[in-house]
Amino acid sequence: MSIKLGIIGGGVMAEAILSRLLAQQIYDPNTVLISEPQQQRQEFLQAKYQVNVTSDNRSVTQSEVILLAIKPQVLSTVSGDLSELSSTTLMISILAGVPLKRLEEIFLNNPIIRVMPNTPATVGAAMTAIASGKHVQSHHLSLTKNIFCAIGEVVEVSESLMDAVTGLSGSGPAFVAMMIEALADGGVAAGLPRAIALPLALQTVLGTAQLIQTTGIHPAQLKDQVTSPGGTTIAGVAQLEKQGFRSAVIEAVYAAYKRSVELGQKS
Numbered sequence: 405m406s407i408k409l410g411i412i413g414g415g416v417m418a419e420a421i422l423s424r425l426l427a428q429q430i431y432d433p434n435t436v437l438i439s440e441p442q443q444q445r446q447e448f449l450q451a452k453y454q455v456n457v458t459s460d461n462r463s464v465t466q467s468e469v470i471l472l473a474i475k476p477q478v479l480s481t482v483s484g485d486l487s488e489l490s491s492t493t494l495m496i497s498i499l500a501g502v503p504l505k506r507l508e509e510i511f512l513n514n515p516i517i518r519v520m521p522n523t524p525a526t527v528g529a530a531m532t533a534i535a536s537g538k539h540v541q542s543h544h545l546s547l548t549k550n551i552f553c554a555i556g557e558v559v560e561v562s563e564s565l566m567d568a569v570t571g572l573s574g575s576g577p578a579f580v581a582m583m584i585e586a587l588a589d590g591g592v593a594a595g596l597p598r599a600i601a602l603p604l605a606l607q608t609v610l611g612t613a614q615l616i617q618t619t620g621i622h623p624a625q626l627k628d629q630v631t632s633p634g635g636t637t638i639a640g641v642a643q644l645e646k647q648g649f650r651s652a653v654i655e656a657v658y659a660a661y662k663r664s665v666e667l668g669q670k671s
């Protein structure tokens with residue numbers, strides 16, 4: 405069977421996307437080829453997902469779609485392997501920071517779409533932003549939306565916003581995971597067994613996100629609703645403000661954005 409989806413780099417994000425695409429039957433495993441240097445990782449991916457694997461990036465060049473899922477730092481090395489690329493292959497890059505302009509210098513005539521998904525892809529709850537390059541036609545965009553709608557929500561943005569997207573929703577799962585961990589630690593400090601604290605923390609974050617999403621309430625209004633006069637919540641809120649919680653989160657997203665810009669300049 406011919407290869408429809410070639411993936412270069414079989415790491416964390418490739419697996420997060422692949423697992424969902426196969427579960428949703430967007431691709432048959434026979435039609436997927438992953439190029440990955442580590443033999444142990446190849447064997448793992450082949451055994452778990454029944455996909456084709458290789459260590460030779462050149463084997464992927466005739467795929468209908470190529471998902472570039474390597475680190476931005478190895479793009480130059482990988483581009484040398486793709487000199488025989490078919491000009492009809494749709495290139496989808498999830499590389500943080502790397503601009504379309506740079507990708508179009510490498511893959512001269514190919515349609516290229518810059519995409520920033522996130523790891524909740526594994527459970528179909530990703531947030532993905534996409535920006536199209538100059539050779540992209542409507543059928544390329546439809547194909548890309550079809551792929552990324554299968555792993556969660558999709559938004560089309562101007563490329564100039566992609567580094568900011570990367571700082572927020574690309575890196576965001578790590579920040580939220582730290583918040584969940586810290587909430588659970590707080591519960592443990594207050595005497596809860598960890599086995600109880602973690603599910604409480606998790607459901608609190610999940611439920612709050614659902615509440616804000618479903619009702620459309622502003623986050624500040626929800627905070628006010630929870631905060632009884634002279635009560636427990638305002639005592640906690642005062643501590644968060646004293647410790648610079650909101651500022652820390654803002655600065656985290658901004659630092660991730662700046663790093664995305666920097667990675668693009670180095671690519």
Ligand SMILES: NC(=O)C1=CN([C@@H]2O[C@H](COP(=O)(O)OP(=O)(O)OC[C@H]3O[C@@H](n4cnc5c(N)ncnc54)[C@H](OP(=O)(O)O)[C@@H]3O)[C@@H](O)[C@H]2O)C=CC1
Pocket residue numbers: 412413414415416417418439440441442445461472473474475476478481482498499500520521522523574575
């Ligand atoms: N992790 C995330 O949450 C997100 C990541 N991204 C982007 O996705 C990309 C991949 O990130 P992530 O999955 O976290 O990284 P990983 O390091 O987990 O995956 C990259 C994979 O590429 C392999 N690789 C290295 N060199 C080559 C090569 N020359 N040819 C083919 N494969 C190679 C690596 O192998 P080895 O380990 O042996 O080096 C590794 O398995 C990055 O560009 C990142 O910016 C985008 C959104 C979210």
Ligand SMILES: O=C(O)[C@@H]1CCC=N1
Pocket residue numbers: 500570574575
């Ligand atoms: O940390 C990184 O560079 C990648 C990009 C977005 C999430 N992870």
